Amino acid sequence: EAGVAQSPRYKIIEKRQSVAFWCNPISGHATLYWYQQILGQGPKLLIQFQNNGVVDDSQLPKDRFSAERLKGVDSTLKIQPAKLEDSAVYLCASSLDGANFESQYFGPGTRLLVL
Amino acid sequence: GENVEQHPSTLSVQEGDSAVIKCTYSDSASNYFPWYKQELGKRPQLIIDIRSNVGEKKDQRIAVTLNKTAKHFSLHITETQPEDSAVYFCAAELSGTYKYIFGTGTRLKVLA
Numbered sequence: 307e308a309g310v311a312q313s314p315r316y317k318i319i320e321k322r323q324s325v326a327f328w329c330n331p332i333s334g335h336a337t338l339y340w341y342q343q344i345l346g347q348g349p350k351l352l353i354q355f356q357n358n359g360v361v362d363d364s365q366l367p368k369d370r371f372s373a374e375r376l377k378g379v380d381s382t383l384k385i386q387p388a389k390l391e392d393s394a395v396y397l398c399a400s401s402l403d404g405a406n407f408e409s410q411y412f413g414p415g416t417r418l419l420v421l
Numbered sequence: 422g423e424n425v426e427q428h429p430s431t432l433s434v435q436e437g438d439s440a441v442i443k444c445t446y447s448d449s450a451s452n453y454f455p456w457y458k459q460e461l462g463k464r465p466q467l468i469i470d471i472r473s474n475v476g477e478k479k480d481q482r483i484a485v486t487l488n489k490t491a492k493h494f495s496l497h498i499t500e501t502q503p504e505d506s507a508v509y510f511c512a513a514e515l516s517g518t519y520k521y522i523f524g525t526g527t528r529l530k531v532l533a
Contacts, residue, residue, distance in 0.1 A: 310464075337519070348427075348510050348523030349465065362520060397464070407453045407472050407514075410521065412464040 308332065310413035312398050318419045324386040327416045331379070331400030337361075339410060340373055340383050341397040349397055355381060356403075388420045423448045425513050427524030434501050435532050442509055442527045445493040450516035454494050456485060457510045459526075465510060469496070501531045 311330040319325050331338050336357050341349035352371065353363040358378040366373070370389070375381040385392055395417050399410040426445045434440050446454075452473035457465035471478045471485045471494065478485050482501075487494040498505055508528050512521040 346526070348425075348512075348525050349521075350523070351520055354520065362518065401519075405519065407470075408519070409455060409467050409470060411467070412457075414464045 310398055310400055310411055312396075312413035312416055314416055315414065316417045316419075318421065319388055320421050321390055322387040324384065325388055325418065326382050326384045327396050327398075327418075329381045329383070329398030329413060331381075331398070332411055334402070335400035335411075336378070336403045337401045338375060338381050339399040339401075340381070341399065341412075343395045343397055343415070345394070352383070385418075388418075390420050393418055393420045423513075423515055423522050425511060425522045425524040427511055427527055429527060430525065431528045431530070433530045433532060436501060436503060438501055440496075440498045440501055440505070440529055440531075442496045442511070442529070443493060444495070444511035444513075444524050445491075446513040446522070447492070448513065448515055448522075449489075449492060451513040452516060453514035454485070454487060455512050455514075455521070456496050457512065458507045459510065460507045468509075498529075501529075503531050503533050505529060506531045 338355045340352045343349045352366045353373045354361040355375045358375050373383045395415040397415045398413040401408045401410045455470035458468045459465040482499045484497040508526045511524040
């Protein structure tokens with residue numbers, strides 16, 4: 307079974323620029339999560355999708371971050387404009403249907419450095 | 422808000438010794454607790470999980486214990502090997518949301 311795919315793996319941008327990340331979840335997984343992992347910390351949930359609908363985006367800084375999952379499969383996360391404090395690893399994860407006791411499987415992440 | 426505390430932040434053990442990592446959660450209704458291992462520059466990988474109706478679960482050298490009354494759970498690694506060196510994260514599923522709250526991580530170093 308193929309895992310969660312993400313691209314790019316690394317990105318360096320200057321502050322105030324825009325950046326977009328892409329995620330392809332495990333085939334058949336209805337639920338998709340985007341996490342932000344700052345160095346030395348645990349992953350923090352930004353947004354959760356169930357199919358193409360948003361379940362929770364309470365932690366997403368909506369003034370600069372946006373995400374979509376138009377066809378209920380792939381997802382993109384965008385930052386516009388980026389700030390220095392956005393430097394982090396952005397992890398995508400997926401689970402079968404977002405039910406209780408269900409494991410989430412992570413992608414390799416996109417490491418973002420904002421200069 | 423809900424949170425998960427994890428201790429210690431770093432842990433060094435001699436190869437062959439045991440390692441224990443402890444987590445405490447605040448949401449008393451949490452009922453699912455996964456553990457992830459993250460090697461440097463790699464994705465977090467699920468290594469073991471436990472549901473609230475079970476007090477202990479074991480998988481070869483790895484075990485997890487859960488004390489719901491005290492709201493804490495622990496990861497136990499026996500006969501540690503150098504390849505166990507990584508950062509370990511605990512998480513608790515926030516009841517009714519299917520969201521995980523992660524701990525801050527423990528960097529385990531197994532010394533050969």
